Amino acid sequence: MITDKIIEIKNLTHNYQKNHPSIENITFSVSKGEFIVIAGKNGSGKTTLFKLLNGLLTATSGEVFIHGKSVAKNSIFARKNLGLVFQDPDTQIVGETVFDDAAFGPENLRLPRNEIKKRVVLILKKLGLFHLKDRNPATLSGGEKRRLAIAGILSMNTEILVLDEPFSNLDFSGTLELLSYIKLLSNSGHTILIATHELEKIIFHATRLIIMDKGKIIGDDKPLKLIKKVEKFGIKEPCSSKFGMGIKKWEG
Amino acid sequence: MGRLTLFSYKSSNSFLHNLDTRCKLIVLSFLSISILKADFTALIIITIIILGFLASEDIKLISLLKQIKYFILLLFFIFIARAVSTNGDSLFVLSWISFTKQGVIEGVRVCWKFFIIMVMGILFSCSTKPSYLKCAAQWFLRPIPFIPEKRISIMISLFLRFFPLILKQVNNVLDAQKTRCSELQKNPIKKIINVSLPVLKKIFQCADNLAISMEARCYSENRTEPEFIKSGQEKNVYIATIVLSSIMFAF
Ligand SMILES: Nc1ncnc2c1ncn2[C@@H]1O[C@H](COP(=O)(O)OP(=O)(O)O)[C@@H](O)[C@H]1O
Ligand SMILES: [Mg+2]
Secondary structure (H helix, E strand, O other): OOOOEEEEEEEEEEEEEOOEEEEEEEEEEEEOOOEEEEEOOOOOOHHHHHHHHOOOOOOOEEEEEEOOEEOOOOHHHHHHHEEEEOOOHHHOOOOOOHHHHHHHHHHHOOOOHHHHHHHHHHHHHHOOOHHHOOOOHHHOOHHHHHHHHHHHHHOOOOOEEEEEOOOOOOOHHHHHHHHHHHHHHHHOOOEEEEEEOOHHHHHHHOOEEEEEEOOEEEEEEOHHHHHHHHHHHOOOOOHHHHOOOOOOOOOO | OHHHHHHOOOOOOOHHHHOOHHHHHHHHHHHHHHHHHOOHHHHHHHHHHHHHHHHHOOOOHHHHHHHOHHHHHHHHHHHHHHHHHOOOOEEEEEOOEEEEHHHHHHHHHHHHHHHHHHHHHHHHHHHOOHHHHHHHHHHHHOOOOOOOHHHHHHHHHHHHHHHHHHHHHHHHHHHHHHOOOHHHOOOHHHHHHHHHHHHHHHHHHHHHHHHHHHHHOOOOOOOOOOOOOOOOOHHHHHHHHHHHHHHHHHO
């Protein structure tokens, strides 16, 4: 099956406990280069959906395809193509130095040493971490840790980047910095999915907004068309939109 | 963590830093064993060499002594014990304890040896990245059958990575409980339970998240082999070590 859709999700349902679906009958697809924001209040099923996308969880029914290949049957293929960055960077960073951590993924892929070095240097430079390459990750700032978690994924040459609540625990300047790097990655061709309940910070850059509530998708459209409805589902509507000025850049 | 600074890695470009970790480990164990046989001539020689390395690593002797002051106190007790417990010609008598000449000489010799071994260990740890040490451990374990050296090496690195986090977690829990007057609790067993339950819970959560995120990064035991950086001086170092060891056995 060859399509231009890089992710296809078909009737996806998942229960942690019997008859309590954490996500229910989700269907949508993603094309190359899209920048999608998935919004929903806590417990709406965003993290569960993401874990299903690269085979960390197995669906109760339905299926996910990446480049037309079933994720359930090719989980390594899925993980190479779809990089998932979790909410808490402290439990994702495994290396003792920034460089070692970024090299962890490529080492798992058994790449030759010089190729690993090339990739890691490239990605650390791209995310503004190269000058920190010998630092212990524990000593990095919140924003730097978050970027390192992203670097650890991108060093596997993943084209789809999936970020779960990337702005949690970040201060104002950390958020600004992270935003600019996410934009940069989007501009350089990465397909991006971001789960958040802080719409305001990111929505200006998104090409598409998906709203989740109680495990279901209840809205999937251009941000401008949906933004007025979000508060019904427990998500804060951006101020600019509230005051009738449409969607403005959060960073000013 | 301040008191551990001496034992932790410092990045630099010195001779020791660039040496192959396996070579450093072999030399370290070789010298530590042969130094037990050494006498004063050999001790003087190796002390001069080690002072040279300390200088090249930019470690000040004074700050080193300050940081290992408890170890030095221990050496002092060893010295006293030796000085009074060895039979020989009495040097002087303090109340009823007599210090013998042979005892004092013996005490100096033993303490000097311990001190040198300690300093060699410090030189090793501040010039060796934990990740290189881990690779070396994996390399040495490889020929031993039934030992999963790759799993051990990833465990070492995860331990090194998460140990400080666990300590931090314990401190956070302690502080949070102190603000709720945990000091008033006098039962030590209850105290331990109060601290260890939240810490353990957090550790298990972390471990779970960690396992998932390692899986997301395609973790398997079949990884790229570790790489060893060689400075090209290893052969000379081995020769120097053999010469030094022979001196220690001879003098
Ligand atoms: N490990 C788990 N075991 C049981 N239920 C879970 C687990 N993880 C999440 N859930 C439940 O699944 C639902 C969706 O959770 P989650 O995907 O974490 O939402 P979100 O990321 O949007 O906050 C919630 O009702 C939550 O209680
Ligand atoms: Mg979540």
